Amino acid sequence: MGKLTAEAIVERALEIGDAEGLDSVTIRRLATDLGVTPMALYWHFKNKEQLITGMADHLIVGFTPKADGRPWNEQLSDLLRGLIRVLRRYPCATDVLGQVDHSSLPSFLRVWDQAVGLARQGGFDPDESCLISKYLLQSAIAIAGGIHHKDTDERLREKRIAMQSLSPEEYPYLVEMARPLAEGVPAELYDGFGVDLIIAGIVAMAGSRA
Secondary structure (H helix, E strand, O other): OOOOOOHHHHHHHHHHHHHHHHHHHHHHHHHHHHOOOOHHHHHOOOHHHHHHHHHHHHHHHHHHOOOOOOOOOHHHHHHHHHHHHHHHHOOOHHHHHHOHHHHHHHHHHHHHHHHHHHHHOOOOOOHHHHHHHHHHHHHHHHHHOOOOOOOHHHHHHHHHHHOOOOOOOOOHHHOHHHHHHHHHOOOHHHHHHHHHHHHHHHHHHHHOOO
C-alpha cells in the first residue's frame, strides 16, 4: 500500500467501529487490517484515546458547513442536517463523539462556536443560545437513531393490519394512518421533517423575542 495517512487510519477505525463496536477498535487490529506494524500507527496516534479523538475530528470536519451570508436559521438547518447525515453514515459516531473531551477538539469548538453564534444572530441570549446548541446535538442523535426497523416485512404488515382493524369510531386517526404508524416513513422524509420541525420551533421563539 502507499503512504499510510491519519485519514486512512481513522476511516478504517470507523468501519470497524460501525461493524463491531468501538471495543474492537485497537491499534493492533488496525495494524493487521492495514497491513502494517503497530509502530507505523504510533507515528499518527500514540494510543487509543488519541485515535478516538482523531475519529471524532474526522466526523466533525465531515459535516461542518462553512458560514456564509444566508439567514441564520438556514445555516442552523444545514448544520443540523449535516450532523444527521454523518450520524446515519457512521453508526458508531454517537459513541465516538461521546468519548472525547469536546473542549480540547478545535474542530468541535469551531462548529460549537458557529452554532451558538447563529442562535445569537436569531436574538437569543447567551444562556438560550447554549441550550439551543445542546438541543440541536441531542435532536440530531435522536433523529438519526429513530427510524431503524428490526421487524421483518411480514411483521410490519401484521402490525399495519392490526391497526387497520381497530374500531374507526373509537380510533379514527390511528386507522387512517395505520401504514405510516406501523411501517414508518422514508428516511429522507423522516429526517427532513424532523429538522424542519425543530428549526421552525426555534424561529418561532426568535420571532416572539423580536
